[in-house]
Amino acid sequence: MSEPNDRLERAYRSLAREEPPASLDASILAAARRAVARPSLARRWGVPVSAAAVLALAIGVTLEMQHERPGIEVSAPASESAPAPAAKQEMAAPARAPEAKPEAALVAPEKRVESRQAKSVAATPGAETHHEPAGGESAPGARDVVPEMPAVPAARSQPGEAPAASAERERAPASAQRAPASAQREVPQTFPAAPPASRANAAMQAPRAQAAPSLEGAPAAPPSPAAAQEGRLAAPAASMAKRSAGAGADLSAAPASPAAELERIAKLREEGRDVEADRALEEFRKRFPAYRIDDATWRRVKPR
């Protein structure tokens, strides 16, 4: 091969020494730079910083709310504890329960006022120190019912709670154990207004509940309507996750060797999926630029 070819060599060197046009140089070099360009500081840290800010804000708001009104962080218990009087009625007359519930819903604010008055007598001053007067929200109301229905908010009883309330709780252990269940079961029918609240709450809590249910401390997690709703809400997410996992599996299952990949492309051609095959062939060339496709295989994979 290296036999002397002086004249031929010279003649070849005398041919025009064409160079690619400057525009081609520019576009190739720009593509090369883009390929290894690092994202700017703002683009690199934008997402983590935003996520951290949102998280910090959420924690801050939650802590603030807990500090100001313990128990408000979970609105589902409001819909659970509010029907407690209805649950009490249910125990007495289960058949009449459905009728009693709307009534209970309607009288709930009055009861709150009454119970506040009752508490001023029965509870120690410490029990009310954190309470705000009017409220109008369901959560404080639910907490106000504590002396009457200690079973429901038992999990949230305050350190300074009245001994009378504790005594009453002890006096009615059966209702204490049953009330949450019935309350949880009946919430949607008892308080028509409650489900949206608990749904919204569930929607907000869904990711947290899935991630760390034990941290939540919410009494109604699995069996409550909120949880049921949560389950319904979580279902699409789960199926999406499943789908994406499936897609990931598909990707990871993609043949790694060039021969297997070509075989896959040939199958796509056989099935008439030419667009996919074209795309796969293009991708193949990117992944294995130096791989030589033999003629027989080429005939099976070539663009049609």
Add this chain to the structure above:
Amino acid sequence: MEPSDEELMVSYARGEARAFEALYARHKGALYRFVLRSTKTAGEAEELAQEIWMRVIGARVSYEPRAKFTTWLFSIAHNRLVDHWRVRGLALVSLDDAGDDDDPPEPAAGPEAEPERALEAAQVARKLAHAIAALPLAQREAFLLHQEGGLTAAEIARATGSNEEAAKSRVRYAMRKLREAIGDE
């Protein structure tokens, strides 16, 4: 001391755009001419050259300096050209045996047509260009890889997926025809 092509490519794979610039400056002309003389039209050559370089860029992460960079580069170019020819219904087949074939080389200039040196050189160059274009694909490719890429027979074999003997004979056939074409026998 200048970094080797392989070192530059590895540096580029690590994210140094300047390494690619140096690499590109070294090989852009050779690759472009290789493609241009294989395809004949500047438009096609530019398009193909761009695609080849894009493949180099795309494959930077998987690049391993097991062979010379130029062998790798021209093997990518070879594959792209093969695809190009295949799409046009051409194929790299039985080219080694097609040595004495089809296009008879133009007769060499006789002594009676003795021009001035510059004119003669221009004529020789034109004849050579014509003869290169008339070479069978595999021979032309092997010749161009040897001339432009500076590849040895073994490297040509590696870049084109053939064996060393075949590569060697392709280059030899090509040179014989070209010598005949320019009257250098």
